[in-house]
Amino acid sequence: MVAPPAINSQLLEAVLRAVPGAVVATDPAGVITLINPAAESLFAITSAQAIGHPLQALHPTLGHRLARAQEEKLTSPLVFELELGDQHYYFASLAPMPNGSGLTGWVAVLQDVTPLKKLEQWKTEAIETAAHDLRDPLNLIAGATNFLRDSLPEPTREQDESLSMIKAATDRMAALIEQLLNLEHVESGAEITMARLTLRRVIEQVVRDFKLAADQKGVSLEFEGDPATGRVLGDESWLQRAAANLVSNAIKYTPGSGRVRVCYRESDGQGIVEVTDTGPGIPLEAQGRLFERFYRVRGAATRLNPGSGLGLAIVKTIVERHAGRVWVSSVEGQGSTFGFAVPLLK
């Protein structure tokens, strides 16, 4: 077996020359110590001009992010998106370089993601256009169906069934279009307005909103929570929608006489929401895919309850837009708990 070559400065230089991404290293204080050719051409600067100057000199955002990473004594990389020049997008990572218990410095790596970003924008536009264009003919079908129902005061059983089928199908399509538009809006961030909110209040309101639906199905719905008053920087209507999707799923998939409990607590600087039901539960092999778009678990509960498979994808997108995370834990035959956590303001 051939032993791998030891990492020496020649090898390091060859690697830094070969990588397509821009790499900039600094000392612990943020003074540039190394810059590779890709970074030189990205920031239109030579190595001799850059070395010895603060990272801030390359781009103000890099300087701000480094200041934050230093302040918070980050031990893992800080990742963010950077727009440079004329609509050129970079995925940036700023990582500490540990040295025993100390710090050798920081390394920033920037990758050009402009083509991906363009594709994403194109996809968003295509879905939005298709969804908008589908709305009008769907409204026409719904209107014509209502007209037919009104003009048939005594329909035969077959006519009645056909009209009901058309109504159910148009309602499902309308809901699907609405959800696709929701997903695109929250993904693109176009309709997000951030404000300081007391998360507990948002969640309590959602529980109140669903009380009637739960009562009508014979499912008990309760809210439980410490008297917490932590605030988040968030969009109220989107956070409401995320919680509402979880509560509505729990009521939808839990049979009558079951229970749904919504808990809110605060821990480690996070606002934590958990929705627990006594429904059918979800097989282990399906749990990892629940938050994918259009994914629906095969089985009786899903067959009996129509849906788009987009609700949980919307929850995940909303929560991630708030720098949070989502999870599920479930035991088949016993019930499920869906949760999310978002960082609280300090």
Ligand code: ADP
């Ligand atoms: P939809 O409910 O419209 O199908 P979702 O994305 O909200 O879409 O949910 C995806 C799938 O996850 C559902 O089809 C269902 O199979 C499963 N699921 C979601 N919530 C629950 C729950 N509380 N109990 C059991 N299954 C659930």
